[in-house]
Amino acid sequence: MNIKVNGVYAMSKSKRLLDLMMTVNRKRKFTVRELADEFGVSTRTILRDLQELGELGVPLYSEVGPHGGYQVLNERILPPIAFTEEEAVAIFFASHALRHYKYLPFKEESLSALHKFYNYMSGDVRDRIDELKNRIDFLTPARQAEFPYLSILLEAGIGQKVLLIDYESKGERGLRPIQPVGIYASSGLWYCPAYCYLRKDIRVFRCDRIHSVDYDSSGLTPLDLRQVHLGNRNDYGTSEQDKGLQTKKSRNQIRLYIELTGEGVQACEAEVWSDSLLHTREDGSGWLEGEVPGNDLRFFAKFIIGLGNEAMVQGPPELVEELKNMLAGMLRKYS
Helix, strand or coil: CEEEECCEEEECHHHHHHHHHHHHHHHCEECHHHHHHHHCCCHHHHHHHHHHHHHHCCCEEEECCCCCEEEECCCCCCCCCCCCHHHHHHHHHHHHHHHHCCCCCCHHHHHHHHHHHHHCCCHHHHHHHHHHHCCCCCCCCCCCCCCCCHHHHHHHHHHCCCEEEEEEECCEEEEEEEEECCCEEECCEEEEEEEECCCCEEEEEEHHHEEEEEECCCCCCCCCCCCCCCCCHHHCCCCHHHHHHHHHHHHCEEEEEEEECHHHHHHHHCCHHHCCCEEECCCCCEEEEEEEEHHHHHHHHHHHHHHHHHEEEEECHHHHHHHHHHHHHHHHHHC
């Protein structure tokens, strides 16, 4: 609310402090004189306001000298935001659901935010949340796997950095330079799509198979992947060099076609990789169709065996042979 003083409307102190908090967060670095001119008050008033913001927890740092002033440290505090009761409950449970993940790139911050959010709510809203806690949940499978490098993988994806990872897959372990695109969780496991400098392509790495991570020091130049993200990573490869890599890649691809019952479709819908391959019919049945890497045959064979009679492979012949070999091996165990 603005108050009229001597015929002139002046901003109330509470509103000025709120606006000042948003201003210093936006500017990051400023002088007292700049703020005094912007808010139309004396430098003495601004100094008192800055002192109050500091007492409220805004991390301000002052520098003296001709080029001095104030700056906000990295741990900025956001200004108050007004939520409706329904919005507050929704945000609480969105964060509350993450408790099932033992590893998160922001585990401690998430717990701290949830604690603050809950304790600053009114008593009746807290009572409602307490009732809802036992009536709604977002379960994820419990895993024994460990994911200690989520934060550095995520930061490298944001900052366009090349990492050197010690990675183990299919019984082989070695160092790989990668440039992460991001990270995602699926069925209790964490994955990191990244450009692999060894394979010259974007690959998906299981984060629990990463034994160590460090920033690359060999001098590799990071690629410009700013426009590549989790939603479009499969479309990556538009430069002439990448087109050549895609051509080489297509030679190692095989065409998949698998008929599915309704239950088979539902099982495939739970798999992240199925988005580009799964097609459905009006009656609920469907099919998997598309190009897949030839060295993933064993993975698809294992998956199809898990579907049992809900899937029927119509191609390629190599996948049918892989299925027969795996089933024969299973039968020998019980013969």
